[in-house]
Amino acid sequence: MPRLAASTVTPTMQLLKSRGFATSSVRQSLEKLRQKNRNDVVITFAKRTALTRAKKGGFRDTTSDTLLHSFLSTAMPLTGVRASAVQDIIAGVCHTPSPAYEVRAAALAAGFPDTTPVEAVNRLCSSGLMAVRHVSDSIARGELEVGLAVGYESMSNHPRPTPVFGSEAIRNHAASVDCAKPMGWTSEMLALDYGISRETQDAYGLVSHNRASAAQKSGKFKSEIIPIATSVLVDPKDPTNSAQEELTVHEDDGIRHGLTMDKMRAAKPAFKDYGESRSTGPNSSQVTDGAAMLLMMPRWKAEELGLDVLAKHVATSVVGCKPRVMGVGPVYAIPKVLERAGITKDDVDLIELNEAFGSMYAYCVETLGLDNEKVNVNGGAM
Template structure:
């Protein structure tokens, strides 16, 4: 009995070699207890209120994704030991997530949880499953990110007077558009610069749609008799002139430089990653397409929420012993061009490596899905480039940010 307890403690206290490893060469090594990704796909995304998913609630969306995943992979659903769903605004998210899993044929014995770290919810779900695998609490789990901003738009947060009297507390519940204007005003990011970065996103995404690039990462799902396999969120033919002609959407805040063309789209979608240990994947004959290395979250001044990648990215690089030059592809969320432009220029990362197929300004930003989609999109791009290291990052509502490191092994 004592020996079993000692063994359990020693296993639980150990971190995986991939997480302990520092530096590019060490991180690229393969070890039996690495946390690996065997399947990473997303649904096509839809434009909120107008697109192909506008009437589809999150339970129906997840149900379709779970069923398609089981059909595509042939995974024995009984082998799943835990599911973690990252999502922000659907009511009773645990109930509807559990119901969707059960209806898709996942056994009642498979538990499920939900997490809400706003725009970082998808990355948080990946981190939660990775942590459970690292500690050997489970051998295989699924991390999900989902949001229907059509059916469940952001509610207005309410705090009591005693809490709201604190300036930071008041700022942390202000609208996201207000934080965009505060970043633009305080850090001197003019409308012209915002539109310049927005045009890059729109142009790249338009080309990716035309070339069918996203077919590598989209898992077609059947909903209400139709097969959905292509995003309907990208506006084709955006030009510098069309962006410049747009009126501000927040005329009463800051310098009123945020527009519908230089802010992330509001949309719907779901994504998931199947994760396990390397030795388990090899024993079960599962294809390994990637490896989770590490992730981190930081807090920043709520008023300037959007600048958080400036702090999250250096932290994750320091924790993993990597330099910016080691990263082959960056997926940095474009919540607003104001914050995205400032982060890119402060971090001094080449735009050639960032969001090569466009980002949320063009593609859309279903809040709970984005952190998962970035990993799926980034790994797919690494495969196309025959490259190895991905860094994802995003700002997070209320004044936080996240970042993660992943390896392509396909």
């Protein structure tokens, strides 16, 4: 589960001073963030499934509705809150067809009453974060007391669709055409436009995998993962063999253990037809199946229910960028959200930053001047 995302990092002290923030106001902002107020929007439960490789991992034969239903059914009894107390469920999901129907059906079958509404939101990579923001905003306005923010995806069953534009005006607009390009293409364009070498991407990818490997081996992920029972085809290559094997998926299966720089250098390009082919499997994110959820409410409600508070949600910022280099979004979103919080990047102890590709991760970390020892300390998407 991401610890701190684009909702939690801050701009530089210089930027704050240029916009009228003094050092004393930064200190005041930090103290304000640390205060515990009865109307704070807080998180009382944060869990996820294991994240598995699409087409190859433990959820490869699990449909998206089955994945969501199984997760909700297994996770909700652990929250300390009855399903009937949840007043809204908002799910972030990118590629599932008719997702609102699927979320509603899964919720009902998982034991939520028909009085609990649902919504599906899609802002691509940040869809789950948008679910968190929507729930938080509703709680802050007094429209909800208890809300569930969910993110889920089955890229085994629903890989990224390639949009086909019927509008001639769109087809003749360069940036519009770029919107439909594959993510691997945007990674290669970013590497070209900003001079991110293959060696740099490999270096960041190696750090990501080694951190994730160490975290998994030491058991750091166990407390955040809810094991999910499912089944896989015994022989997926034989279409005539329907035999299935039951299993419980309890561990991420995409982490590459024992990676070295020599192995990074030896990896083959993942997108041979784009740019200079600097993106590879080890320095790019995998396609993934999995789900995650947060239970959110005002602090007074958590105290009333006797629930532990894990964190509070403070702010979110959303900023667009050129589709050609869509991965640089955090460069624009992070300063805005931290300016809103009134603190600097140096005030943040832990940062979770979307990795996606070594090209965009390198550009974001280096352009923002982030201390990489504070970023994705247990690895990330690569």
